[in-house]
């Protein structure tokens with residue numbers, strides 16, 4: 287559960303605090319455009335977005351494209367498309383990390399001049415001797431021995447990297463994480479890490495701090511996999527004299543087998559869920575519950591999520607990704623949506639050729655049928671398939687053989703139906719009367735009507751179906767069935 291922060295504590299080392307007084311709430315989502323936005327990334331974006339909205343703060347997006355080989359514009363576009371689909375557009379223009387490189391390098395030089403960073407000239411061969419592996423609590427750390435510290439104040443033309451100089455008196459770094467509580471990192475778990483590579487490219491741990499400070503980020507809400515980077519970043523905040531933001535590391539999303547969810551576990555690409563017929567509000571509702579809770583409530587509208595969201599209610603334990611639950615949440619949102627909204631989603635958002643496929647239906651019929659079928663579908667795709675299937679008159683029937691009496695029964699029914707006004711109430715009344723006169727059970731006639739109209743045994747209620755399809759279509763389908 288959320289850790290109750292106890293103010294700024296000085297624990298023999300460097301400490302972050304969740305009670306730094308930030309002028310306003312500003313959060314950021316900082317994806318690297320090296321792949322599609324996956325489910326975990328979308329949840330991180332969502333938690334930042336909800337936190338910002340809850341506090342009337344700002345939600346910002348920074349594209350971390352410093353890895354030149356792997357970053358591609360197509361991925362940046364895909365990330366933006368996914369955020370736009372989920373109505374999470376940033377409140378300020380996108381920050382593109384690579385565009386700030388000159389500033390990053392300027393600050394690196396400044397740190398060197400201030401004696402807070404130094405040039406390291408070690409070749410890869412030399413580093414093999416000067417990097418030792420330490421294992422602490424089962425985690426292995428590679429640590430450089432600081433050989434080039436002796437060149438501080440000197441400069442040479444040899445290839446070099448810039449390393450951060452971990453202050454000699456730093457024994458540990460203490461993180462007061464808003465979700466995980468207090469975490470102490472021994473100084474043995476990090477070394478004089480690289481700020482700028484020999485090819486002049488600044489490294490993640492360095493630029494992330496500069497950019498978060500530049501963007502005046504008050505809270506860093508991100509995945510737990512970045513916890514390990516946080517002590518280094520905290521040291522840089524202190525060295526640069528920046529205000530330290532509050533850190534909040536989100537629990538992992540676990541795959542069905544309880545281990546860290548891999549990109550293969552239905553999570554490769556969050557945008558795929560759009561094509562697969564999930565509503566963005568349903569996907570976000572599902573994601574918000576991955577690690578966060580609000581009593582027993584499962585279904586949230588977006589305003590409800592914003593209203594209820596708090597970092598305190600985020601669990602520090604991993605959350606299990608459950609496709610069945612996602613389907614259920616989606617079905618609940620589909621049911622709650624009006625027929626015209628669902629129609630728009632299917633037509634425009636999913637770009638399904640609904641308009642042309644079922645063009646002969648009036649909008650009224652379409653909406654009636656959507657309202658009827660939305661009760662039974664877990665995705666927009668499924669709803670779409672049902673409507674398309676219903677639109678074509680059945681050619682295959684799940685009960686194919688009719689005996690003479692059944693045929694006669696349907697024929698007599700048609701005579702009655704032709705004089706009926708096709709409303710649910712009228713149809714219900716007439717068909718019950720018809721059964722009574724014919725001395726048959728409704729449970730014998732109902733399935734025949736359902737099959738005649740849809741070809742299937744499993745379909746919505748007959749009165750609704752008949753009322754939605756209308757008199758002419760209903761009669762045609764009944765005749766087609768018994769006259770084969």
Ligand code: GLU
Pocket residue numbers: 316317318350494507508509512
């Ligand atoms: N760019 C990093 C990533 O995509 C996120 C860094 C951060 O949130 O600090 O994982």
